[in-house]
Amino acid sequence: MKKLLITAFALLAFAAGSQAQTNNKNAKNMKTIALTKADFLKKVADYEKNPEEWKYLGDKPALIDFYASWCGPCKALAPVLEELAAEYGDRIYIYKINTEEDVTKYLDLTVVGVIPEYEGGKKK
Numbered sequence: 001m002k003k004l005l006i007t008a009f010a011l012l013a014f015a016a017g018s019q020a021q022t023n024n025k026n027a028k029n030m031k032t033i034a035l036t037k038a039d040f041l042k043k044v045a046d047y048e049k050n051p052e053e054w055k056y057l058g059d060k061p062a063l064i065d066f067y068a069s070w071c072g073p074c075k076a077l078a079p080v081l082e083e084l085a086a087e088y089g090d091r092i093y094i095y096k097i098n099t100e101e102d103v104t105k106y107l108d109l110t111v112v113g114v115i116p117e118y119e120g121g122k123k124k
Helices: 002-018 024-029 037-043 072-091
Strands: 033-035 062-067 093-098
Touching: 033 037, 037 093, 062 072, 072 093
Parallel strands: 033 093, 062 093
Antiparallel strands: none
């Protein structure tokens, strides 16, 4: 879990350093983005077309929260993600997807309240 948090913060630091500064007024209005399975396939990775390889489809870095509505740690993480979305504005996507959307089987996630790390199409 510690490695996962460090990775998430490293990703956010990278996003902050690699993008131009944005208008603070816009940043304060940014929120996390809820995804359905169809949204995930279109915005993150289309595993139905290419099941052997993870290919991120976004145009800027993303943090993806796989949550369940009944999960206590997920509920605790939600306000933190909202704060990060407001702070980083349009420099990064912060997605949330309910684990009941059937995406977790493809990603080999066996627990909820996790932000997995992928590199080169493989889970670390």
